Amino acid sequence: MPQDPIHDLQGMPQLLEIMRRLRDPQNGCPWDIEQTFATIAPYTIEEAYEVRDAIEREAWDELKSELGDLLFQSVFHAQMAQDAGMFDFQDIVGAISEKMINRHPHVFGDESRDKSAAQQTLDWEKVKAAERAAKKQTGVLDDVAIALPALQRAVKLQNRAARVGFDWPATEMVLDKLQEEARELVEARDKLTEDEVRDEMGDILFVVANLARHLGVDPEEALRGTNAKFTRRFRSIEAALAAKGKHPKDSTLEEMDALWDAAKAAEKAD
Structure with missing residues (x-):
């Protein structure tokens, strides 16, 4: 064949x-x-x-x-x-x-390459803005992909708005807003419908993303790191319980919390 x-x-x-x-x-x-x-x-x-x-x-x-x-x-x-x-x-x-x-006119054209990374980022945004204008995407938030992870999209939307001055001038104001939103949700949670709770929770997460942006932290990266940390420490709990012939479902919250603290202390010691 x-x-x-x-x-x-x-x-x-x-x-x-x-x-x-x-x-x-x-x-x-x-x-x-x-x-x-x-x-x-x-x-x-x-x-x-x-x-x-x-x-x-x-x-x-x-x-x-x-x-x-x-x-x-x-x-x-x-x-x-x-x-x-x-x-x-x-x-x-x-x-x-x-x-x-x-x-990249500084690489493939006649513009100077003698620019900082920050300046090149600004130039990149100017070119992208011109491309959006050519597509008749004149809105500030146009072309921020809807399918992005929610926290990542929140930061992109906030960055776009901040470029035209729609932003809190101080990090402390963002933190105050976060505390206000969280307090309102806790106080009103028994009076709200499921959709309203979801909406309020979304507001809190949006402010959290804004706080991360003001602190220069990528919230996706931060949460990914915390997820990894939680996984690592919980596996330590499982291992410690298994050494005693036990399973988490056979343990108490107090016992698991103590093992969590031990895993945390061991990480810091390392």
Whole structure:
């Protein structure tokens, strides 16, 4: 039996042909054929998080595979777009190449490279603003992606508003607002509907994101670190209880709290 010619290809041509074949209406994979942009989008997001996970764990051998998975997501979307007569992979490459060239005139143009990172960030924002204007996105908050993680999107919205002066001038004012919102929710929680409680809780989280921004802290990174810390210390509780032949559900809050304090003290000692 002759070898499939797919093996004669390499690099991007091979990957693009693999995707084309997977989506072929006659001979492709039934699962791949029935997918849409909406059904694939969650996988795209998941793959991006898996790339980040590999980086945070410094799992460099895994990173190559995870980056490949993320690249495949772009190829998948490109093939679906091509099937619909919208655009193809080369259009995507052309668009991002043009964008990067336009946004780096100090590298690909005649502007001076003698700028600080902060100045380059300001220049980048000016170029992006011009791009939004060309798209007739004239609102300050236009093009802040809706699908971003909520805390990350909150910070981006607040940064945009702050550029036009809509911001608390002092961190203390943000902290006062946070305390006010939290106090109001606690005092009124028994009188509010479930939707109202959710709305008030959202207000508190939005102010928390603003406080983090004023303190120069990325709230996503901060919460990710705390999640890791909680996981690490709770596993210490489980290990300590297992050494006694016990399980957390067989323990008391007081016992687990003491073990938590011990794990915390041990971390600080290290």
